Amino acid sequence: MEHYHYNISNSMLQAYLDCQKNKACFYEFYHRYVLKDYTPEPTPAMLLGVWFEYMCTGALPRSGVAPTPVTLKNGNLSADYERMLAQVENFKKIVDVYNININEVSKEIVYRRIKGILDIWCEINNVPSIIDLKATGQIGNRWDDFGWDERNFQFSNHILQPAIYKYLIYKTLGIEDVPFYYLVFSTKNTDILFWEVKYLDFYETCEKVEQLADDLDKFIQNADEKDYLPICDYKICTNCQMTNCFFRQEVPKVEQQILKLEL
Numbered sequence: 001m002e003h004y005h006y007n008i009s010n011s012m013l014q015a016y017l018d019c020q021k022n023k024a025c026f027y028e029f030y031h032r033y034v035l036k037d038y039t040p041e042p043t044p045a046m047l048l049g050v051w052f053e054y055m056c057t058g059a060l061p062r063s064g065v066a067p068t069p070v071t072l073k074n075g076n077l078s079a080d081y082e083r084m085l086a087q088v089e090n091f092k093k094i095v096d097v098y099n100i101n102i103n104e105v106s107k108e109i110v111y112r113r114i115k116g117i118l119d120i121w122c123e124i125n126n127v128p129s130i131i132d133l134k135a136t137g138q139i140g141n142r143w144d145d146f147g148w149d150e151r152n153f154q155f156s157n158h159i160l161q162p163a164i165y166k167y168l169i170y171k172t173l174g175i176e177d178v179p180f181y182y183l184v185f186s187t188k189n190t191d192i193l194f195w196e197v198k199y200l201d202f203y204e205t206c207e208k209v210e211q212l213a214d215d216l217d218k219f220i221q222n223a224d225e226k227d228y229l230p231i232c233d234y235k236i237c238t239n240c241q242m243t244n245c246f247f248r249q250e251v252p253k254v255e256q257q258i259l260k261l262e263l
Contacts, residue, residue: 006033006220007115008213010161016216017160022231023145027247028240030228034220040241044070048080048187049135055088056133057105057120080187084135087185090192091133094183099125111171114213116164129179130165136184139191148184148193158182162197167209177202 012033018024031038042050051067053059061067069081077085095102100122107118120131134148141147145157153159162180169178177198184193199205219227230247231237237249 006036006113007110008113008216009115010164013164013212013216014157014160016219017212018157019231022233023236025231025233025236025240026228027230027245028242030225031242034228038242045135045137045187048084051081052084052087052135052185053119053133055085056091057102059105059119083189084185084187086190087135087192090185090190091183094192094194100131101126109165109168109172111168112213113217114164114168114209116161116168118165124179124181127179128169128173128175129181130162130169131181131183132161132165134182134184135187137187139184139186139188139193159197163199163205163209166199166202167206170206 015024015029015033019026019029028038032040047067047070050061051069054061054067070078071081072078076082094100100120101124102120102122104121105119107121109116109118118130119133122129122131136146136148138144138147140149142149142152145155147156148158162182166178166180169175180197182193182195182197184195186192230245232247232249234249234252237245240248242248
């Protein structure tokens with residue numbers, strides 16, 4: 001039986017892919033996922049999403065402490081939280097209209113070294129299903145990797161998670177190609193997306209998940225610290241919370257642009 005000192009999550013696999021594409025820093029990856037001596041603080045947007053999920057399903061964050069909303073001096077909810085309170089009511093309507101029977105929230109599944117936490121494990125019209133809740137200000141944004149738009153969805157950072165969760169359900173419960181739904185609520189307005197994610201070839205998708213996890217595992221097992229190269233990119237560094245990083249790029253690099261003047 002294989003034994004691992006860490007579990008491979010969707011966020012870890014996505015970060016590994018981003019590092020390979022020079023969209024993320026291998027040095028940050030090393031400290032965050034391998035050494036585990038660095039954990040970024042949640043952003044206000046993340047905290048809003050955690051509170052929203054708690055209000056919808058009762059799911060507690062990893063701290064085990066119920067999240068609290070941001071309030072104004074008069075005690076009222078801030079505008080963002082007030083808006084999401086209305087989205088909580090929309091979630092309840094969707095559960096009722098689509099006959100969603102929630103069996104478990106924050107369901108943890110581990111197969112070998114691959115781990116997933118399902119926001120909602122449920123039945124939709126008596127069919128076992130997964131619903132992943134998202135709160136975002138990026139509905140309609142087709143340019144960002146985290147945007148939600150049908151025109152860029154194939155190339156977004158949202159295509160890996162359904163594959164991993166479908167794979168985990170298949171391996172642990174024997175359900176082939178379990179329905180996976182993204183239920184996405186806008187934090188800016190009343191927009192909602194309810195997308196079922198399907199793959200052209202389920203078994204090929206499962207093989208790719210296994211291969212990606214194997215590649216990551218081999219890389220970690222065989223790599224030395226020097227193999228986790230920093231990216232030293234101003235835009236990425238400014239969004240990184242590792243303020244004591246020796247390689248941090250505090251100002252943009254000078255880049256030369258060679259042109260041919262044509263008037």
